[in-house]
Amino acid sequence: MNSITDVVVIGGGFSGLFHATHLDRVNRDVLLVEASPQPGGIAGTIIEDGFVLEPGAGTFMLPHRALTPILDAAGVAIEETSQAAELRYVWMRGGLVAIPYSxxxxxxxxxxxxxxxxxxxxxxxxxxxxxxxxxxxxxxxxxxxxxxxxxxxxxxxxxxxxxxxxxxxxxxxxxxxxxxxxxxxxxxxxxxxxxxxxLPKPRPPKPKSHVPVGGMSAAARTMAASLGERYRADFPVTTVVKEGDHFRIEGPETLRARSVVIALRPDVAAAILPGIDTEGLHGWPSSPVVVIGIGGTVSEVPLPDGFGFLTGPDVEATILGCLFESSFSPRRAAPGHALAKVIVGGARNPQIIDQPDDEIVAAVVSEMERALGTAVTPSWVKVVRNREGIPQYDLEHRRRLASLENVEAANRGLVFVGWGYRGIGVAHLATEALKITDRIE
Ligand SMILES: Cc1cc2nc3c(=O)[nH]c(=O)nc-3n(C[C@H](O)[C@H](O)[C@H](O)COP(=O)(O)OP(=O)(O)OC[C@H]3O[C@@H](n4cnc5c(N)ncnc54)[C@H](O)[C@@H]3O)c2cc1C
Incomplete structure (x- = not known):
């Protein structure tokens, strides 16, 4: 029998990376396994023709009690965004109305x-x-x-x-x-x-928007590299089975661990737990989204200063939100160029996921023109579909979480983490990671 690792973390998205980095930092014997060749999960940066598009999270608010020490421990390079990030808009009453972030x-x-x-x-x-x-x-x-x-x-x-x-x-x-x-x-x-x-005096510095240098994928690679041999790519786990005082984890090879941190979506987690009553892992809703990169020269895509806009409740539109990526982070487009990241779909428009690219892009461009009050003629467009979608913390969410906690209580050493459960943003994932030692053996 091969040796028993203290903790195996399954899933090398940002949740798994944060958990493994933190466990490593507190000197636990940890191994992180990821199914695909690259770490980072849904937050995989697309770099093309000088445009840097983030299909998932793209910014961090720092300093942050949990995120800052984890990013520092792994040596992730970050930089502050421009002041423009402080200015956010709502699209309403025929144009953009400023809502300062203060x-x-x-x-x-x-x-x-x-x-x-x-x-x-x-x-x-x-x-x-x-x-x-x-x-x-x-x-x-x-x-x-x-x-x-x-x-x-x-x-x-x-x-x-x-x-x-x-x-x-x-x-x-x-x-x-x-x-x-x-x-x-x-x-x-x-x-x-x-x-x-x-708050203690002097007050802690106000958190400001930051971006990882080279994008979220570069941050994920840095975190994975800092784990050295404690990170394994191309390791899709097929089953996790309880065996006496430990768990047997099957994948390209067999691993054994006293605790298993499952950093996967609920449905994906349920599929690898054959011997466990996974009732608590079924029926968690999520809504598909499409992320569209709209790029071009600054005259083709004239973006205002600011972080971006969200569409107000009275505007009939497909766009949920539009981030002025190159306005707050100049590295997201080559000099003289601009990039907007637009998000459509979600709970109120899930069917858009099946619309052809050209229809989605045409709707988005014409709505951007209405919102910005100027012509938008992109020369670079990228459509990224996220069918699994964004977890929906609906009116049943806390009841589901309670039954998931019953699964954890019945299987001491098995815990579920990630954006599906106790917080959707990367800062929540880091906060959860800091508490992991209280939840495992
Ligand atoms: C459009 C969009 C915008 C967003 N914007 C923001 C934002 O501005 N700020 C913010 O904080 N957050 C944002 N988020 C959320 C953020 O991206 C997520 O919280 C985070 O990326 C989720 O990470 P995760 O590790 O929980 O899941 P995932 O990224 O899904 O990672 C799961 C990992 O598990 C791996 N895996 C799956 N099955 C197996 C298996 N059997 N064995 C081994 N590995 C497996 C997968 O390959 C994947 O790498 C956004 C998300 C979206 C979609």
Whole structure:
């Protein structure tokens, strides 16, 4: 029998990479295995004709309590984006309305004076009575901030982060901070102020948008390389079986481990666990998205300064969001060129995944022209379909998570991590990685 590794991490996307890097950092005997030749999972950078398109995550907000030490430990090179990243827009009322990424956001023209007046009385709004049913994101934000601001914020937050439907997403699962602040202080604003006051002095630096030098794939390769022999590519795991005090992991060869961290989507995880009751891993919804790179010279694709825009609730459009990649990160296009990253599809338009490329591109370009108020004539276009899609933390998400925790409790040493479960962004994945030693043998 070959030797027993302390922890095997399955899946070399950013979740698996963060977990393995952290475990390595705390001197655990860890091995990360990835099915494909390259690490990084869905966040695999496309570099073509001078354009750098990120089909998944593309930026990090740093410094971050969990992300910063992990990236530093692996030696990932990062650089700050330009100031433009502070400026974000909503497409509404026939054009782009600025929502600064700061407390000044409260002054935005996106919300009427009446709407702002209602927002201002948020601290006086009582909590929900003892109704413990799951509340939608739209329901929660409208109850706290009023109908106008609640509808706008729920819509852009749901589509900007989850490509989701705010009426069907759980407030507590998608943006737990808001629910926690209400639970702590009876109000989002009061809770936010209390937390700010409790911060140590001097205050930690404000997180700013950063990009990995060379793209997310370069960051993934650096993390994999820093693991040395503790990273194995081309290692598709076919089964994981409990055997006495350890797990047997079958792939191109047999591995044994005391703990197994499964950094895979729920359906993919269920498929490799034949001997385990995987009821808790079925029925997790996700919504397909298409990412479109729209590139050209700066006169062909004239992008404003800024991070990008999200489409507001009253605009009939295919585009969920459009990031002005080359405006905030000049390395994403060659000098004199511009690149926009557009996201379409999601919970409210999943069928677009089957539309031909030229139809999707034509719709996107004409909508960009409407939003930006100028002609857009790209000379470089890339369409990337993500059929498995973005996990949807819907009204059943927390119930599903509880039954997944039963699977973990019944199989001590087996844990499930990744963007499908307890947080969708890369910062959540890093936060989860920092807590892994409490969950494994
Ligand atoms: C359009 C889009 C935009 C996004 N924007 C942002 C953003 O701005 N900010 C942000 O923080 N996040 C963003 N995200 C989310 C972010 O990209 C994800 O959180 C992250 O990439 C998910 O990583 P993961 O490791 O959980 O999963 P995955 O990337 O899916 O990794 C799973 C890995 O497991 C491997 N694998 C599968 N089966 C096996 C097997 N049997 N054996 C071994 N290996 C296997 C796969 O090859 C893959 O490498 C975005 C996502 C999308 C789609």
């Amino acid at each position: 407390p000044r956001a409260m002054l935005t023209a996106a919300i009427s004076i009446r709407g702002k007046a209602r927002m201002a009385v948020e601290p006086l709004i009582r909590r929900r009575s003892d109704d413990d049913s799951e509340e939608s994101l739209h329901g929660f934000l409208s109850r706290r901030l009023g109908r106008e601001a609640g509808r706008l914020l729920a819509h852009v937050a749901a589509s900007g982060v989850y490509a989701g439907d705010p009426d069907n997403m759980s407030a507590a699962a998608t943006f737990p901070l808001f629910s926690d602040l209400e639970a702590e202080a009876g109000s989002i604003m009061r809770g936010g102020i209390r937390r700010l006051r409790a």
